[in-house]
Amino acid sequence: MTQLNKARPSVQAAQSDKLFVGPLLRWQALTVGERFVCTNIVLLPVWWVLGVYEYMPLLLLLGVAAYEWRRHGKIHLKQPSLPVVASFVFGIYVIVQRLFLLTRVLGGVKEAVVFSFCPACWLWYIQSNNIRIRLEVVAWALTVSVMQMLGFWFLLQFAIPESILLPPPPTLLALLTGDTIPRGETGSLNALLPYTPRSLFGTEQNRFSMFFSFPEFFGLVAGFIGIVALDIENRLWSWLLLLACAFLIFLSATRAVWVALPLVMILRYLFKNSGNLWTPPIIFALAAIASFTILSVPPAGNFVLDKFTHSATAIDQARAGSTDTRLEIYKQTWQAFTENPLWGYGLLPERMEGASTIRIGSHSVILGELLYLKGLVGTVIFMFFWVSLLISFYQTRSGRPLTGFCAWFLYTLVAPTMAVAYTMPASQLLLVLCAAMRRPKLKPGLSKSRSPKQASPKVCNLSVNS
Numbered sequence: 001m002t003q004l005n006k007a008r009p010s011v012q013a014a015q016s017d018k019l020f021v022g023p024l025l026r027w028q029a030l031t032v033g034e035r036f037v038c039t040n041i042v043l044l045p046v047w048w049v050l051g052v053y054e055y056m057p058l059l060l061l062l063g064v065a066a067y068e069w070r071r072h073g074k075i076h077l078k079q080p081s082l083p084v085v086a087s088f089v090f091g092i093y094v095i096v097q098r099l100f101l102l103t104r105v106l107g108g109v110k111e112a113v114v115f116s117f118c119p120a121c122w123l124w125y126i127q128s129n130n131i132r133i134r135l136e137v138v139a140w141a142l143t144v145s146v147m148q149m150l151g152f153w154f155l156l157q158f159a160i161p162e163s164i165l166l167p168p169p170p171t172l173l174a175l176l177t178g179d180t181i182p183r184g185e186t187g188s189l190n191a192l193l194p195y196t197p198r199s200l201f202g203t204e205q206n207r208f209s210m211f212f213s214f215p216e217f218f219g220l221v222a223g224f225i226g227i228v229a230l231d232i233e234n235r236l237w238s239w240l241l242l243l244a245c246a247f248l249i250f251l252s253a254t255r256a257v258w259v260a261l262p263l264v265m266i267l268r269y270l271f272k273n274s275g276n277l278w279t280p281p282i283i284f285a286l287a288a289i290a291s292f293t294i295l296s297v298p299p300a301g302n303f304v305l306d307k308f309t310h311s312a313t314a315i316d317q318a319r320a321g322s323t324d325t326r327l328e329i330y331k332q333t334w335q336a337f338t339e340n341p342l343w344g345y346g347l348l349p350e351r352m353e354g355a356s357t358i359r360i361g362s363h364s365v366i367l368g369e370l371l372y373l374k375g376l377v378g379t380v381i382f383m384f385f386w387v388s389l390l391i392s393f394y395q396t397r398s399g400r401p402l403t404g405f406c407a408w409f410l411y412t413l414v415a416p417t418m419a420v421a422y423t424m425p426a427s428q429l430l431l432v433l434c435a436a437m438r439r440p441k442l443k444p445g446l447s448k449s450r451s452p453k454q455a456s457p458k459v460c461n462l463s464v465n466s
Contacts, residue, residue, distance in 0.1 A: 041141035048211035051171025057118035078128040086385035091116030122432040132438040168193040208251040219254025231401040260413035344375030365415040404434035
């Protein structure tokens with residue numbers, strides 16, 4: 001059966017060719033799945049102009065399903081793994097919760113499909129067909145994306161006047177639907193606003209989101225690319241990409257990523273230099289428990305925020321009052337959660353007490369999106385999925401770079417103070433990409449004594465994995 005990871009005949013005929021020709025990636029040397037990933041990463045600015053970020057997981061999934069059905073008349077799926085089952089159960093819980101609370105059932109169905117069912121289907125398809133995307137291919141596409149961001153920033157600084165962006169131009173989807181009013185204060189899914197203008201929101205400096213709609217999501221993407229950069233074998237390429245990502249994180253002014261990324265780099269260094277990396281699985285279990293028990297406790301979260309505020313003075317000054325506002329949000333959210341801890345509230349309220357636009361339950365995945373909205377029942381289901389995803393990465397660790405593990409920890413560390421870490425649909429695709437990011441297996445005729453460095457980084461090793 002030809003899946004997305006099967007090489008085309010032209011690719012199979014060129015298995016001894018190099019993956020790169022100078023700085024360029026050889027298109028003929030890629031599998032169908034790698035071409036799919038490269039194309040969508042490079043076309044991120046196009047998805048932004050179209051305004052389809054909210055529906056990207058579903059649209060791309062439907063595209064793959066149509067491709068499989070057209071070629072084979074069916075979609076090959078094996079027995080689902082624990083993370084897949086847990087994700088489906090979480091989505092079903094969201095729908096049942098809305099029915100139980102009698103609040104916007106249709107909205108609950110949409111949330112379940114976009115936030116739970118789509119990632120579950122992606123993970124199910126990747127695991128069933130053993131889809132493998134090489135790190136070098138992903139790194140090259142992300143490098144092109146970073147060059148797009150840097151070039152866009154240069155144009156915004158020196159060529160594109162602010163008057164063109166005020167009022168923000170609508171996306172194509174917003175024009176077609178008539179929904180041209182920006183939703184949110186610092187970002188919008190239906191407006192082409194690459195940064196938060198000083199003159200519009202009264203901030204001391206522009207807070208960039210580029211073509212990612214929200215500064216927080218932009219910072220998370222930059223942090224993810226920085227993690228990928230650490231696994232690149234070419235040191236010059238690795239360091240240049242990492243430095244560029246640090247600059248992009250600074251432009252986003254996303255403090256949670258500024259704190260989490262160095263911690264992830266330290267964890268990665270410890271794993272990398274601990275002798276045998278895969279012998280102590282208990283390390284991952286302890287880290288997972290620590291992430292959810294320590295960082296989700298308000299005093300611990302306040303401690304992290306306080307330490308970061310003193311170590312990143314420049315960003316804190318640029319967003320004066322942000323920390324105090326967040327602490328008040330977390331305080332009122334926690335108080336509301338204690339009043340209804342089991343099932344949660346299902347929906348965010350219109351506004352927070354004493355504020356006109358900020359809502360209780362915002363700015364946090366753990367405290368807001370899980371405990372406050374989904375209650376203890378939903379939180380336990382999601383935690384089971386989250387930990388089982390890490391275990392799944394460990395069980396399929398052969399040929400897997402550290403990017404997937406580091407991305408898991410990055411998402412976990414920013415979850416207490418960032419809402420888009422998982423709820424932004426496009427951010428889930430990064431985790432899906434981590435699940436597929438593995439080296440292809442060696443061909444039967446290739447000696448197993450050859451090291452992975454000799455066998456696959458620059459040689460197009462594209463055997464079909466069933």
